[in-house]
Amino acid sequence: SAVISQKPSRDICQRGTSLTIQCQVDSQVTMMFWYRQQPGQSLTLIATANQGSEATYESGFVIDKFPISRPNLTFSTLTVSNMSPEDSSIYLCSAGMTGGNEQFFGPGTRLTVL
């Protein structure tokens, strides 16, 4: 199994600013993902974080709004840029191994944009 930590756990931000969320895995994993969970909703995949190359974004999500870094096999960041109140959500990091059945989730970052 993999233990995933995220920082910050929550934040309140002003409209127009940016926030970078960090995700750390306690073991080397091949796959890392970023999800968004809006209030009362289930999880929506934002992108797959690829080590050493550009992330792969899902429909409706773009790199300019959600730039992602993944410098190594255990760490990734997601930036929410030029925030608006509609970005208020929980952002979750997950990780797993290629071809594996399990996907482990971090505790999430609760973001509120005023």
Add this chain to the structure above:
Amino acid sequence: KNQVEQSPQSLIILEGKNCTLQCNYTVSPFSNLRWYKQDTGRGPVSLTIMTFSENTKSNGRYTATLDADTKQSSLHITASQLSDSASYICVVSQGAQKLVFGQGTRLTINP
């Protein structure tokens, strides 16, 4: 369209009672089906994972079933405890690591 539908949307039961949550899916190709428990303010935690050939899997008081022919799954919770209050999410894996999430069932256990 690849979809996972769960019912009921919410459920309230008394501590010690049993309950069953339902999941129907139309995901193809099918790799596996997972049930996750998500406590308020926390990330989802895996309860069970079933592949096409498995029709039941248990994890303590949680028992999941899978009928691949009818594309239905259920999660049965026995002798519920207050700590079982959470959202339960059915997730179908569509190939390698592509997950389709249900909306979840919000379960409340009352003393």
